[in-house]
Amino acid sequence: MFNTMNLKEQVKIRLQKNLNQKYIRRLLNIITSRPFLLITGNTFSSTSDKYLNIFSLKNLKNAYSNHYPVAYGSIFLPYELFYSLEIAPFLPEVMAGYSAVLGLADKTLKKSSSNWYSQDLCTFHRSASGAVELDIFPKPEFIICCSLACDAAQKSFYIYAKNFGIEKNFYLVDVPYSYTTKSESYLSQQLKDISIDISKKLGKKLDLNKFKEVIKLSNEFRKWALKVNNLRKTLINYPINYNGLNFILPFHGLAGTKEAVILYQKMYDELSYYLKKQGQENSNNKNNQKRLLWLHLKPYYRNEIFQILEQGNCKVVFEEFNYIYWPELDPDRPFYSLAKKMISHYLRGEIENRMSAILNMTGDYKIDGAILFSHWGCRQSNGGARIIKDSLKQYNIPTLVLDGDCVDQNNSSEGQLKTRIQGFIEILNSN
Amino acid sequence: MYTCGIDIGSVSTEVVILDGANKGNGKIISYVITSTGSSSKNAAKKSFEAACNKANISKDEIKAIIATGYGRINIPFADKNITEISCHAKGAVSLFPDIKTVIDIGGQDSKVIKLDYGNPIDFLMNDKCAAGTGRFLEVMARALEINLEHFADIFLNTSEKVDITSTCTVFAESEIVSLIGQGVDKNKIIKGLIYSIAARITSMVERIGLQEPVCMTGGVAKNLGVVKALEEKLDTKINIPDEPQITGALGAAYLAQKIS
Numbered sequence A: 001m002f003n004t005m006n007l008k009e010q011v012k013i014r015l016q017k018n019l020n021q022k023y024i025r026r027l028l029n030i031i032t033s034r035p036f037l038l039i040t041g042n043t044f045s046s047t048s049d050k051y052l053n054i055f056s057l058k059n060l061k062n063a064y065s066n067h068y069p070v071a072y073g074s075i076f077l078p079y080e081l082f083y084s085l086e087i088a089p090f091l092p093e094v095m096a097g098y099s100a101v102l103g104l105a106d107k108t109l110k111k112s113s114s115n116w117y118s119q120d121l122c123t124f125h126r127s128a129s130g131a132v133e134l135d136i137f138p139k140p141e142f143i144i145c146c147s148l149a150c151d152a153a154q155k156s157f158y159i160y161a162k163n164f165g166i167e168k169n170f171y172l173v174d175v176p177y178s179y180t181t182k183s184e185s186y187l188s189q190q191l192k193d194i195s196i197d198i199s200k201k202l203g204k205k206l207d208l209n210k211f212k213e214v215i216k217l218s219n220e221f222r223k224w225a226l227k228v229n230n231l232r233k234t235l236i237n238y239p240i241n242y243n244g245l246n247f248i249l250p251f252h253g254l255a256g257t258k259e260a261v262i263l264y265q266k267m268y269d270e271l272s273y274y275l276k277k278q279g280q281e282n283s284n285n286k287n288n289q290k291r292l293l294w295l296h297l298k299p300y301y302r303n304e305i306f307q308i309l310e311q312g313n314c315k316v317v318f319e320e321f322n323y324i325y326w327p328e329l330d331p332d333r334p335f336y337s338l339a340k341k342m343i344s345h346y347l348r349g350e351i352e353n354r355m356s357a358i359l360n361m362t363g364d365y366k367i368d369g370a371i372l373f374s375h376w377g378c379r380q381s382n383g384g385a386r387i388i389k390d391s392l393k394q395y396n397i398p399t400l401v402l403d404g405d406c407v408d409q410n411n412s413s414e415g416q417l418k419t420r421i422q423g424f425i426e427i428l429n430s431n
Numbered sequence B: 001m002y003t004c005g006i007d008i009g010s011v012s013t014e015v016v017i018l019d020g021a022n023k024g025n026g027k028i029i030s031y032v033i034t035s036t037g038s039s040s041k042n043a044a045k046k047s048f049e050a051a052c053n054k055a056n057i058s059k060d061e062i063k064a065i066i067a068t069g070y071g072r073i074n075i076p077f078a079d080k081n082i083t084e085i086s087c088h089a090k091g092a093v094s095l096f097p098d099i100k101t102v103i104d105i106g107g108q109d110s111k112v113i114k115l116d117y118g119n120p121i122d123f124l125m126n127d128k129c130a131a132g133t134g135r136f137l138e139v140m141a142r143a144l145e146i147n148l149e150h151f152a153d154i155f156l157n158t159s160e161k162v163d164i165t166s167t168c169t170v171f172a173e174s175e176i177v178s179l180i181g182q183g184v185d186k187n188k189i190i191k192g193l194i195y196s197i198a199a200r201i202t203s204m205v206e207r208i209g210l211q212e213p214v215c216m217t218g219g220v221a222k223n224l225g226v227v228k229a230l231e232e233k234l235d236t237k238i239n240i241p242d243e244p245q246i247t248g249a250l251g252a253a254y255l256a257q258k259i260s
Helices: A004-017 A021-033 A047-064 A080-084 A092-101 A105-114 A123-133 A153-163 A181-201 A208-231 A244-253 A258-281 A305-311 A334-343 A351-364 A385-393 A414-430 B040-055 B084-095 B134-144 B148-157 B169-181 B186-208 B224-234 B244-259
Strands: A070-073 A088-090 A142-146 A170-173 A290-295 A314-319 A369-375 A399-404 B002-008 B012-019 B027-035 B062-068 B101-105 B110-116 B119-125 B214-217
Touching: A047 A088, A047 A244, A047 A258, A080 A088, A080 A181, A080 A208, A080 A334, A092 A105, A092 A123, A092 A153, A092 A244, A105 A123, A123 A153, A142 A153, A142 A181, A153 A170, A170 A181, A181 A334, A208 A258, A208 A334, A244 A258, A244 A314, A290 A351, A290 A414, A305 A314, A305 A414, A351 A385, A369 A385, A369 A414, A385 A399, A399 A414, A414 B084, A414 B119, B002 B040, B002 B084, B002 B244, B012 B040, B012 B244, B027 B040, B027 B244, B040 B062, B062 B084, B062 B244, B084 B101, B084 B110, B084 B119, B084 B214, B084 B244, B101 B186, B110 B186, B119 B186, B134 B148, B134 B169, B134 B186, B148 B186, B148 B224, B169 B186, B186 B224, B214 B224, B214 B244
Parallel strands: A070 A088, A070 A142, A142 A170, A290 A314, A290 A369, A369 A399, B002 B062, B101 B214
Antiparallel strands: B002 B012, B012 B027, B101 B110, B110 B119
């Protein structure tokens, strides 16, 4: 019996030895076909972790399987669109995070550097670009990205399209800056046009029943994710190694699938059990624990940040990226609903939108302090740091702006991170 | 009751032994400043023993020891480790109770700490780069072949400066070598260098928001040229402890009173 760490180590070693698609496809096939992964809970640190790994790998396997047309997508797209069109989504930005987890980022970043990618470009995109150049990613038929929040995706995704010679199958969804009725219909029309065009290229008719089915699943996922988020308002005792920042792929990339529904149902059941246990234990030692809100993403390579926080009696009780910002979708109006989902995003438009969402979170989760991980090159997040810090200060919530890099370990200093986090903990605990 | 604070920095290690009749009060009975060298653990041990000898007390008489600084985690005989942010704040407040901003410039990093009623409420640190630290001045002194101790006098007695445009320590060193090659007066270069450090620190102070009174700690506070340049840029008087280099260790010794 091997545990998750062994599995990750094996994958890492094998991938580093041989970086070609065929090999990865074979490897994924072996991993995802092992039935005991589905049955044995002790392979993973928690039920949520188990289903996260299984569904993420299944998603990857689909992208590498040649059974479906593959479409690259940027993180802020509504993935219901992909499932409705029956194209397998592949998220290069998320995969850049995976490559950091697996210790492959050095190779991919080196490759992008050799190819003149600018050093001030975010490393999620630099690493993904290197992976495309190294031929690690599956070959896409379509590439879709959007202008929401991130300014690097639209440029790097177009380069991928050029690399694969599929510029005609490159789609940029232009998300308007303001939220008006006109901008809703402008966005809705774009999503419809893209869907019609992709269906036509696949030799299919646009299947609105499929859209309806996917939207219903998306609503179901939203319902369970909301339940999980509600439960987390009072939860302190989490399963070992539970980290909300690990669920970026299912939260965004699996919306509209039954897997996302199952994952969040299972997570709800598991966290309910922990909440019940917490009530029974009446753990007085946790009473003075400081409740933290995590803003933006985390470093995906091995690091000690969360252990340092735990040791300092601080707990990240919620993460900005798990915030449900969109209303329930209307299955009879799929394009309008998905447009509404996109345009409701708190990262669209002026910083006040993000600030308003953050203030909702600080109230809901009784936040004592916030950590904004300022990822190198991510202008949409870093640009608001001062305003976020000053705004939260008005509510007596201290904020640590932690400069670092989510993907490139060489762009972060462990000692400096440690001192900053410990200094912040000392400030929180002295209040 | 004796307590001890040990500040293990990248360049130097400082030890302070405090005799405090009551918690919150204290009298420094000995302090030691040594070079850290290649082993922070050895430096801490030797400095601690030297401080005990100087105070004429045995190690066992010390009720609690707190380690701080970048090497704080590697001190097995310390009872606890606390960051230099809290320790410098505590040390500075013990000397100047009303201060609201602490500027600490050490060998490897510089930081600005904001205080409210003596407690740190916010801080900023320099970013993985030696610009704006003691290391920057050391490298420049070597390039100029002038003892660092003379920098302050040169700064105070020189009226003109040459702007140093490079932020990076390595590039600034090259720039200086190039200026020397062009025959530029070294005194003017030194004045420019000190102003460049002051500009960097001023920017950090402004980011966090200047609140007076201000205190400066760390080894670089001994350089009156840097202090003067900062006072000029910030348009405020800066309070300097008699021995600014031991402020972190002093704060650690005070904080050790809480756990003894």
